[in-house]
Amino acid sequence: MADFKFHTSSRSDNESIKLLSFQESYVLHQASSLKAALKSINREDALALPILRDGVQNNSIDWYSKYTGLQSLDCFSLDERQRIHSQYFNFRKEVLNKFSSSSTPGRLFREILPDQISNVSQDGEAYFPQLWSNGSSFTLIWGIYRKQDEIILPTLLRGPENPSALGKTSSPGNIQASENIVALEKPIRLKGGWIMLLFSLLLLIAMYFVGCHNCDDIISPLTGSRIVNPAPGLLPNYPNNPIEPEVEIRDSLTNSSLLNVLNLYPKDQNVDVVEFANALKQFCPDSTMEVLSRCEFSKRLMIEFDYTSFPNMKTILKDSLKIGGYESLIWNPRFYSTSQSTYSPCDNGEEKGWHLEAINFKDNHIELSSPNIKVAIIDSGFDLNHEDFHPLIEDQFNFPDYGEYIYFIDDYIDPKGYTNVDHGTRVSGVSFSDPNNSIGACGISPNCTFIPIQISNNKRPSEISSTHIIDAILYCVNIGVDIINMSFGEPVAWTIGKTQQQIQMVLNEREDERLFYEELYKICEDAGIVLVIAAGNERELEANNSNFTADFSYSPDVSSLYPIYAMSHNINYELSYFSSYTKNPDFCTILAPGDEIWTTLGGGGCTIATGTSFSAPIVTSAIALMLSQDDNLTPQEIRDIINSESKVEVLDGVNSPILNIESLLNKTQQPL
Template sequence: MKKRRILNTAFSLALAVAVAAAPSAGCGIELRKAAEISSVGSVERIDKAESASIEKRTSETPKSVEINSESLEKFENENDIFYEPKEESISTLEDSTAYINDSVTVFFSDGATDADRQKIVDSLGGEIVGRVDFMNELEIKITRSDFYEINSLCDELMENDCVEFASCSFAEEVQPDYVPDDPWNFTYWEDNALDSAFPFSNWWIKATDIDKAWDYDEYFSDLKVGIVDSGFDPEHEDLRGRIEFPDNYFQKNNAPSYHGNHVAGIIGATQDNGKGISGIVRDADMICVDWDADEEQGQSWNSEARIMTGFVNAVRAGAKVVNFSLGSSGSLKKGFDRSKIAKDTVARFNSYYIAKMLQRGYDFICCQSAGNGVVRDGITYAIDASNNGTFCPITAENATKAVIGVSPQDIADRIIIVAAAKFNGFNTYEQSPFSNGGSQVSICAPGSKIYSAYYNGDGNEYNDCSYAYLNGTSMAAPIVTGIATLVWSINPSFTGAQVKRFVCALENTKYEVADSSSEYHLPTGTVRMVNAQLAVEAALREIEDYGTLTGHLEWARITPNSFIDFTLTSRDSGTVYRMQTDSDGNFTAKLPAGEYTLNLAGKRKKVIVTSGEISDIGTLRSHNATVDFDAVGIKMKDSVRDILSKLQLY
């Protein structure tokens, strides 16, 4: 049974550690208390004039990153803990967007100490109700306030040198977006399979040329893929040995679900086992996170922080492409479009997580479903995908600028939004009537009558009920996730931005997906169908002029983890490749021919990559003292003193 850890009122940020840190200068300014409002959830009118303070955040100035031994204690590896708001803690804007009215989410600068953070909490008259240590994130309970008061408070907080970013927290009744020799159900694998009126159970494989992409199997390497969804059954006959979790905490909090199984089956169901279906990625290692609130414990609301922390942990566990078949467009109670201020606030909040992970050396793609519209009087209306929450509203214009070294465009280049297509017969397609659309959609994929693994609840007997057809953009997103994983596996040194370009570029598609014929499909225009064969071939052409760079890197200070993060920046294009060594400090990178700057914790070296050749840079050691965030986070739970005893300064 799923269990959620909830902080009680006795919890204090000052944990029992061996080293106490002094407060930093410039922290702990007095903050005005937010005005108290009714304990009953409120509805607020959206006023453009009142939103001025929020809009100004598009010009945020990034704050520098400082890491020192006095701030080590903040990386304790406690389980992530989330605030579980009650009904009275939820208010709504006039457009029905729900937010938490008695908490604020604060991300502290890397140099902030425990004492600094506690001083901020005290100045708010607040209480710590949630934390994510790796992100330097605290959820602080405050006096119940309205949306604009909370955002004004966040503006004040961000004037503090100890605070990198602060935001109001949104809460949504987020729901999954659903409406080889493997036997499948009723298949036809010949090239003319789509020249019929009937959609075979493998039609989505044929429509996207995944079977033709499999012809390049010799070029694919192992690559982990992440899934943030509503639970998984690791013992399903077609998923056994494929489902992994970031750690024991996520494994214990996993509650098997038909939706998670269906998504996982599309991406990585075991191939050539004579059962069920064939997943897109052969021998896929799927890092799975169950984001869903536990209704048995009265948790009916999902915060964006819960979902985003699932993303963080999947990426930290090695996932390169992370699937999010979820969304909140169905929770829109009034009208067909959320307010700009609501979309922009969600965008800044969630884009911060992407920016921070990029800054810390990770690269990835977030692939989200466009959403399945909104129901009015029993009729499903497809609306603009920007209303679907999480990553869907993020653009290069409204993404955060608060993280040094990461631009809003860098953030947007790591997001793929997927609409759903239906098969009309005779090799023609149109957008599914329920599928959200609009300018935020990056690509389209099959999403109607998709056959994949299922969970029938008994957990024991697997039969015809262990597989099912489902409709939804939830089924389209994992198709793109699987294809992106194939593409990235050709060269793990690709950037997330490159992989998105291979997958979504117009020239790498074959079929146009017509506008939906449904009168209730409000977005207009055509989209393009993703094509695995063309995307893979584009990636292969890209590496024709590539060379191989090898070397050995060492820290000036040995940290508990021997994996080393570094960057290679092209002197020609400015492209930044975020890399990591193996456990012995060695690396191999396939890169376009040209000159690069290798940056190892501030120590820079010019390197040259020659087309078709292997260039070895020898050994490079950093000249700065460094801190490995992951390693310190794992080891710090024992005590700061134990960690410091393991570090050797050269």
């Protein structure tokens, strides 16, 4: 019984509502992904949500929609019912045409959108989905079949048609209540005893794991192994799929760290994760502490606690776990961002392909790019249906929604005026757009295998969780990519107006995080994965802030010697006015074009984009060509080749080579 929960959320009128879940998995499987898919055609409100209001008896479930005045279909006249049916079938046709049966949303929509629909009960039976309408709009009560007092299995949870895809296509999503939810005026209420409901849900979950196509296991995207919860009730069932914290308390200095959430990484990776979790529970003074996430690969746990009562929790746990024999790295998760300037190409006087000439890119380099080289772009949203993409796309994954469905959001503008949620499309176009069509963009490594990994979604479109970043990197290790491109980061502008003592205090707080990233990048190094990271876009702030320096190494995830850091130069081979940098001579840095780069735009067509976010995929593609020529090169050998290039001083104390693909390829052919 303890595994059956209603998760509390809030409405705009402050009424408390609860979302139905079972063993941390929301009953309507992948509903968030389905609603996100429908959002792309502006039809997300066609699906209702199952929730429980405070004060309602615990054996009742209500369905809610944003529409008011909804009535059951049998309340309408025959002509009205025919018109509503026509609306539904037009909607169904639009959805099935949009999403193919081979895609994750397409498979699920074909299960929940029947070709016949009726709200009429016969012999005590009610069939779902049911149409409810207010005369102009309709919503769908979907996925459940009721017979008398029994709740029969939702057809949605039968599992994918392809058993081999079970691990990626049937992972649970998190349904979050909309602020605009209002009650149906005639809510459908499914009544029945808890015992029967629980039995049905147990059977439902069992079928979810076993499947109706003889699918024996749910496979973890990080380890490739069957998902097993070693400690139900203590650890969440689904690893690498973090539960959102109930509240967020951010630090006042950077506004990016969550003070009431902690990551804990045992230094001894041979430790038993259940023993580690039990020790954590024993030493934690907060009885309300909850484990939000567990990482199968690294045994990292993420917890939420009462920060108001225990502001020194990090110190308490660090000391207690060390005494107990579980010395750990402990840090607060943070949020990152992507940013770039974008404007109409008709306003741009530069040559569309100036960056190709600047890096000495030649026609024969296009054919050199090999599908044997796997390039992962970890980023926000992607428009994989863009007409300029013709690459081989494999192993796509969306970590916030925990599924295979990748999308972009084209109607969100963040407060700074940047369109961030399509960032992945623009970054990917630099590497993977078709060079042989008339659309305009030219990918530098178009024939390599493209692995898009989404780490932001429509719930939090302008922020990227460090937890998703870590899981995405470990996913890349598991599937065996060759290069990871990361065009995002924490802006170091938080240091503006801060004393050196305040800055050092933040850096000290982040020391464990820095050490963890060092271990994480070492895992990539040992797996033969080259890391390319954008340097950032904050140099322009130096002009008006005398004590500010745009040195990107303030952030713990970019203070390692393993990655290759991409800085930006303009058409005159000068450090771009916006490009961050580092004066640390031990770092492997390289300058690549980042001013006014012609690339793909979500929804179709091309655009001009500016930032080190676009210098990074140019460097990534150059490395992909090097590996296409010699796939035995190690990350260290690639850094050595880059460091052997002639360096120029682009700023006082900043010396770096400028990317020349022909030169790098010539050195790749020579003995190291």
